[in-house]
Amino acid sequence: MSTLDVKKSASRRGPSVPAARRRRSRESWWLFALAGVLVVVLLYVLPLVLNGILGFTNWSAFRGDISFSGWNNLRTLVQQNxxxxxxxxxxxxxxxxxxxxxxxxxxxxxxxxxxxxxxxxxxxxxxxxxxxxxxxxxxxxxxxxxxxxxxxxxxxxxxxxxxxxxxxxxxxxxxxxxxxxxxxxxxxxxxxxxxxxxxxxxxxxxxxxxxxxxxxxxxxxxxxxxxxxxxxxxxxxxxxxxxxxxxxxxxxxxxxxxxxxxxxxxxxxxxxxxxxxxxxxxxxxxxxxxxxxxxxxxxxxxxxxxxxx
Incomplete structure (x- = not known):
């Protein structure tokens, strides 16, 4: 193989290494972003949604079932507390x-x-x-x-x-x-x-x-x-x-x-x-x-x- 062929081969292989690194870097960025989103969803969004749903139920330690009660809890807050x-x-x-x-x-x-x-x-x-x-x-x-x-x-x-x-x-x-x-x-x-x-x-x-x-x-x-x-x-x-x-x-x-x-x-x-x-x-x-x-x-x-x- 001549010197010219070696240079051509190296020039063809050279750009692939930085390209692969950039691709891995983009994938890592998405993984980090996904981890952050999951933390926010699990620790903040999900509890907030569940709390909002439970606020409209009659859930208590004195009942065996949970059912939708509408605005009754808010009325109770206004009237009693x-x-x-x-x-x-x-x-x-x-x-x-x-x-x-x-x-x-x-x-x-x-x-x-x-x-x-x-x-x-x-x-x-x-x-x-x-x-x-x-x-x-x-x-x-x-x-x-x-x-x-x-x-x-x-x-x-x-x-x-x-x-x-x-x-x-x-x-x-x-x-x-x-x-x-x-x-x-x-x-x-x-x-x-x-x-x-x-x-x-x-x-x-x-x-x-x-x-x-x-x-x-x-x-x-x-x-x-x-x-x-x-x-x-x-x-x-x-x-x-x-x-x-x-x-x-x-x-x-x-x-x-x-x-x-x-x-x-x-x-x-x-x-x-x-x-x-x-x-x-x-x-x-x-x-x-x-x-x-x-x-x-x-x-x-x-x-x-x-x-x-």
Missing amino acids: SLLNQVRLTLVYALTASIVSNGLALPLALALERRTRANQFFRAVFFIPVLLSPLAAGYVWAGILSPNGVLNQGLAAVGASGDNAWLADPALAIFLVGAVDGWKWCGFFTLIYIAALTTVPVELKEAARTDGASAWHIFRHVKLPFLAPAFTYNITVTLVGAMSAFDIIVAMTGGGPGSATRVLNVLTVNQFGAGYFGLASMTSLVVTVMVIAVAVPLVLWLRRREMQS
């Missing part, structure tokens, strides 16, 4: 948690923006509550806010009233448990804001300082536009997460006093524990619808504001 009041409590809890979490996280992020050793230490310190389980955080704060807790003892030490039953006040309890939820997660959202602040060009901040801009004007006109994506994420996640929460409430008040902190998810757990599975599924479905009704318009509005900024 004051559904509108539970929705109101859920929204109040979520708004309180979101305001407290973002209200703490943004100032902390601005204070800890610079990458110094001290700031890195305090970032880790403020992240510690995120590592606690919600039940543990709830029990800690229930002890702090108890009549003999640290808060009352501290107030008594400075001459103020030290016999306050904070969590026994029906008007105050929902705000306190919501604030604890916001406190627990503020360390995580602080890091999100800090990450957004690192995207602000140093040249812009230096130019603003050179022009004599105050700290407020630098924040308002230089940093705030770069924080818009972080606002969208943090506000949405805090609201949606708080509307889906129940563990901190169970640890601190158990839904009480009375039903003052019995948000929809606490009601769902109580119904399931009592054996009313169809009713619990309907309550869970109401939570899902409420989360979608709040999250979708909120994200669209925040994204529009983000583009404008």
